[in-house]
Amino acid sequence: MAPMLSSVPQVTAxxxxxxxxxxxxxxxxPSKKEASVVDTTISPPPDGGLKAWTQVLMGHLVLxxxxxxxxxxxxxxxxxxxxxxxxxxxxxWIGSVQIFCVYIIGAFSGRALDAGxxxxxxxxxxxxxxxGIFMTSLxxxxxxxxxxxxxxxxxxxxxxxxxxxxxxxxxxxTKRVLAxxxxxxxxxxxxxxxxxxxxxxxxxxxxxxxxxxxxxxxLFNAIIVVSxxxxxLPPRKTGxxxxxxxxxxxxxxxxxxxxxxxxxxxxYAYFYIxxxxxxxxxxxxxxxxxxxxxxxxxxxxGRLIPALIADYFLxxxxxxxxxxxxxxxxxxxxxxxxxxxSLYAFCILYGFFGAGIQSLxxxxxxxxxxxxxxxxxxxxxxxxxxxxxxxTGPPIAGALIESRGGSFLYAQMFGGAxxxxxxLTLMSARVAKTGWVWRKRM
Numbered sequence: 001m002a003p004m005l006s007s008v009p010q011v012t013a014x015x016x017x018x019x020x021x022x023x024x025x026x027x028x029x030p031s032k033k034e035a036s037v038v039d040t041t042i043s044p045p046p047d048g049g050l051k052a053w054t055q056v057l058m059g060h061l062v063l064x065x066x067x068x069x070x071x072x073x074x075x076x077x078x079x080x081x082x083x084x085x086x087x088x089x090x091x092x093w094i095g096s097v098q099i100f101c102v103y104i105i106g107a108f109s110g111r112a113l114d115a116g117x118x119x120x121x122x123x124x125x126x127x128x129x130x131x132g133i134f135m136t137s138l139x140x141x142x143x144x145x146x147x148x149x150x151x152x153x154x155x156x157x158x159x160x161x162x163x164x165x166x167x168x169x170x171x172x173x174t175k176r177v178l179a180x181x182x183x184x185x186x187x188x189x190x191x192x193x194x195x196x197x198x199x200x201x202x203x204x205x206x207x208x209x210x211x212x213x214x215x216x217x218x219l220f221n222a223i224i225v226v227s228x229x230x231x232x233l234p235p236r237k238t239g240x241x242x243x244x245x246x247x248x249x250x251x252x253x254x255x256x257x258x259x260x261x262x263x264x265x266x267x268y269a270y271f272y273i274x275x276x277x278x279x280x281x282x283x284x285x286x287x288x289x290x291x292x293x294x295x296x297x298x299x300x301x302g303r304l305i306p307a308l309i310a311d312y313f314l315x316x317x318x319x320x321x322x323x324x325x326x327x328x329x330x331x332x333x334x335x336x337x338x339x340x341x342s343l344y345a346f347c348i349l350y351g352f353f354g355a356g357i358q359s360l361x362x363x364x365x366x367x368x369x370x371x372x373x374x375x376x377x378x379x380x381x382x383x384x385x386x387x388x389x390x391x392t393g394p395p396i397a398g399a400l401i402e403s404r405g406g407s408f409l410y411a412q413m414f415g416g417a418x419x420x421x422x423x424l425t426l427m428s429a430r431v432a433k434t435g436w437v438w439r440k441r442m
Contacts, residue, residue, distance in 0.1 A: 045173045052171035058228050059168040059183035061221040066157040068190010070098055071270050074292040075198045078274040084142055089398030092271050096391045097150035103387035105158025107380040113163040116235025121159050126222040128156030137211035170232045181304045191296025199289040243377050251368050254429035256385050259361050261422030264389040265415035266357050268397045269350055276408055281343055295351035302355030316364040321426050323356040328419030335412045368433055
């Protein structure tokens with residue numbers, strides 16, 4: 001589970017909804033509150049330099065605090081199932097609601113950057129994250145955790161993710177893919193940091209203080225983020241939030257359906273790999289956390305390599321079709337795993353392809369959109385649609401595990417079939433856009 005904007009085609013600023021056209025009339029000027037972080041001059045993206053790469057660092061830290069914490073939910077899933085004597089499906093709703101909030105809120109919070117309200121969003125989102133984490137450390141019942149970690153932390157993540165990634169994109173043109181990949185890799189960095197904290201501290205100081213230590217890491221990052229964040233472009237009028245006419249285009253509709261299937265399955269392994277290691281393979285609690293750590297760590301090359309392949313060779317749609325095929329095949333193979341060595345191999349391979357799916361889908365949406373002025377609204381619409389499978393996928397998998405008496409077979413088949421359905425539908429979206437010319441880069 002991770003950010004999804006690490007691969008962005010080489011487009012001009014208007015194509016991402018952030019214009020540098022001097023003829024645009026801005027509807028407002030930066031408020032005094034915003035003045036300290038807004039550079040009011042309009043100029044071409046610096047495409048490098050200290051200030052630009054400082055914003056990449058800022059974005060990387062935001063992704064650690066958002067998707068890095070989210071992709072570590074597997075360690076919470078395993079702990080809550082045992083400590084609360086709860087079902088896997090019920091526990092997974094906590095993590096699913098977090099992801100749901102990132103997508104459903106992100107579809108609207110991205111507009112805050114255009115409207116000149118990034119600093120208020122940044123501060124409020126960071127505060128909600130911290131409140132959610134520290135209240136999680138005090139929680140003793142399921143509904144406490146649902147509200148603190150699922151709702152409060154999820155709302156904070158949703159406020160921060162989309163506008164931060166959009167801000168970083170405004171600083172780059174030819175180096176945008178590299179910059180966005182470095183930003184998105186924060187999800188993998190966080191996916192290493194938080195499981196290491198849990199592995200080292202959980203057995204010695206207990207759950208409450210372990211989560212508080214994670215909260216102090218998030219607080220440290222948030223202080224740096226607020227200190228160095230700088231908005232490059234002045235405020236402007238925002239575009240429409242919805243363009244229903246997009247669904248009349250077969251390629252766009254099929255793309256949404258294909259990614260719905262993919263997002264139904266992609267987070268399942270991140271949630272349940274630790275539980276699978278403990279309950280099915282019989283590894284220790286410490287080793288089960290290492291499995292999640294390995295899967296998240298591989299997400300760094302998993303975001304960078306597919307993004308570069310898409311950018312220089314195949315195009316994002318062609319690449320995500322191939323990546324979805326491998327991810328689905330791995331899910332079917334997961335059902336045959338019966339020892340620790342094979343499980344580590346699965347974590348490495350799926351960590352790569354699972355991260356690739358997450359990083360490629362916004363860029364794929366961009367490549368299917370002919371009108372650059374509609375890219376922002378159409379990407380936001382996809383985010384809204386993707387909130388539904390992200391919310392329901394892991395709980396469905398948990399219910400399938402329960403129905404099988406603790407066996408993961410039904411859930412593994414469900415995930416594999418979802419990936420294959422997504423792959424075939426994405427192929428159909430490509431054909432609807434370009435016909436049967438398979439060599440065309442798309």
